Amino acid sequence: MAGKLRGDMDELDAKIIERLLKDSRKSLRSIAKELGTPTSTVHERVKRLVKLGVIRRFTAELDLKLLGLDITALILVSVDGAHITEVEKTLSTYDQVIAVYDITGEFDVALIAKFRNMDELNNFIKTILKMPYIKRTVTSVVFNVVKEKLCMDIVPKYQG
Template sequence: MEKLDRLDYLILAELQEDARKSLREIAEKLGVAEATVYNRINKMRKLGIIEKFIPVINYSKLGFDLIAVIGISAEGGHVVELEDLLAKEPNVTAVYDVTGEFDVIAVAKFKDRDSLNSFVKRIAGLEHVKKTYTMVVLNVVKETHLIDIKKLLLEG
């Protein structure tokens, strides 16, 4: 893997803050040429570090304010198959292969309890599912896809 330098991390931090920032804005803030920012971003896209430029949507404002964290135990040898099925579900925002009591943790968002109920019953009824355990989120304290690049990678 190609090593990133301080400037790469600073560019990433700027993009995390607002991916709509122009190359000129980023270049001026960091004191480098616009072409430098362009080339660094392209390099990080080619390396797979930057995957997409997408909006951050507040799903609660669209009515998806019921969040469930679902632990699932699968029959041996069928975990990947189950993960693939869960990853294709439209309500599922994350699927994790984990250690511990469960094989898989899925996070999903729903508009109402009936939708959640139908989803859990359908998942529990899948052929290789041994057990499910559903937790409903009462309050979102923090939900982000970001890490603090400046603190973790530049100051650390």
């Protein structure tokens, strides 16, 4: 159940989320102690944020290079306009693809994907170019990750 949030979220919600972003395994009791709030309050807030869809899952952040996924590629895809949604759904099913974005500009879809090596990337590009409705792709390989953050820090930006 996703719902409206902006006016429904307060500074305590933001501080709870900030702590969960830093360590999703942190106990609610520990968070409550840090914030000087009863554990039951933190528990109810987290339950509510999950129900609203603000917190979608609790997860681990992996070092993909240590798992052998050394290549990160940014892939721009041009699609026959009437079939963008269909193509996006299909591209989303590939294990290598970690993000699919519907974008404006010369291209229609942007992908972020991870590969073990350049051969795997090359085979992936060849595969998607055979898909119906894909006109062309442009691929950039990431040399160095300067910043990679999955979530923004929300507490400093919280406006009440």
